[in-house]
Amino acid sequence: MKIVMIAGSNRRNATSTILVKAMARRLERMQAEVDLFDLAETPLPFYSPDESFASHAGVQRLNRLMLEADGIVLATPEYHGSISGVLKNALDFLGQDHFAGKPVLSVSSAGGAVGVSSLMQLQTIVRNLHGINCPEWISIGGAQRARYENPSDAALDARAEQGLEAFVELASKLSNAKVV
Ligand SMILES: Cc1cc2nc3c(=O)[nH]c(=O)nc-3n(C[C@H](O)[C@H](O)[C@H](O)COP(=O)(O)O)c2cc1C
Numbered sequence: 141m142k143i144v145m146i147a148g149s150n151r152r153n154a155t156s157t158i159l160v161k162a163m164a165r166r167l168e169r170m171q172a173e174v175d176l177f178d179l180a181e182t183p184l185p186f187y188s189p190d191e192s193f194a195s196h197a198g199v200q201r202l203n204r205l206m207l208e209a210d211g212i213v214l215a216t217p218e219y220h221g222s223i224s225g226v227l228k229n230a231l232d233f234l235g236q237d238h239f240a241g242k243p244v245l246s247v248s249s250a251g252g253a254v255g256v257s258s259l260m261q262l263q264t265i266v267r268n269l270h271g272i273n274c275p276e277w278i279s280i281g282g283a284q285r286a287r288y289e290n291p292s293d294a295a296l297d298a299r300a301e302q303g304l305e306a307f308v309e310l311a312s313k314l315s316n317a318k319v320v
Contacts, residue, residue: 141311143167144209146202147178148216148227154180155288156249159280160215162294163247163304170308175205179226187232199233206238211245211311212271214262218250218281221257223265231265239269243314245307246273249288250281272314276306 145164147157157178164174182198185191193199206212214231216223246262248255256279263273278300280288288294296304 141171141210141315142173142175142208143211143213143311144205145174145176145213146215146227146230147176147180148214148224148230150180150183150224150226151217152180153289153291154217154249155280155285156215156217156247158288158291158294159249159278159296159300160213160247161291162288162296163213163300166296166301166304167308172211172308175209177202177205177230179230183226184230184233187229193233202230202233203238206234209238209242210315211243211307212239213245213247213307214266215247215249216255216258216262218248218252218255218258222261223248223258228265231269234269236270239266239271241314242271243274243307243310244271245277245303247278247303248280249285250279252281254281255279272310274303274307274310276303278303 216227244266248258259277
């Protein structure tokens with residue numbers, strides 16, 4: 141199973157990205173093939189419907205990975221009760237071809253206790269793209285973020301572990317049900 145994770149922050153050592161990297165290690169131990177698209181490492185140009193980005197290496201990679209994905213994880217810092225600008229911009233390059241019928245797990249990191257607003261916004265975008273929202277989602281907030289401040293060895297907390305397991309279960313059910 142191919143899982144593509146988009147880390148939606150351009151902040152160095154973003155807790156949302158460190159959380160996603162810990163999730164990637166856990167998914168690999170579950171035998172999933174994982175690709176991380178980190179918007180801090182690969183900044184994308186501003187999307188414009190008037191321009192063709194076909195020769196942009198980052199846009200090409202995002203497009204290819206997302207077409208091949210069996211499941212998708214979207215992670216965002218909560219900014220002004222919503223998702224980050226860089227994640228929204230990346231999603232504007234994508235469409236139903238990349239999302240339709242695929243399970244999507246939403247993940248956020250917030251200054252407040254929990255980042256529900258950004259998770260709701262992400263799920264609305266996923267619904268518009270005809271992705272299948274995982275009923276579980278993962279949010280870290282407030283002091284809980286301390287666990288995800290060290291890039292090298294952050295381990296998932298029990299709540300994140302539970303959200304990830306629900307996502308993997310949904311992804312396996314959908315891939316078993318796929319008619320080829
Ligand atoms: C521009 C901006 C807007 C923010 N807005 C919110 C917000 O609406 N609610 C909230 O709980 N935290 C807010 N925060 C705090 C971030 O969500 C918090 O620092 C989060 O952990 C950032 O994620 P990161 O570690 O992945 O960068 C905001 C931070 C910034 C820079």
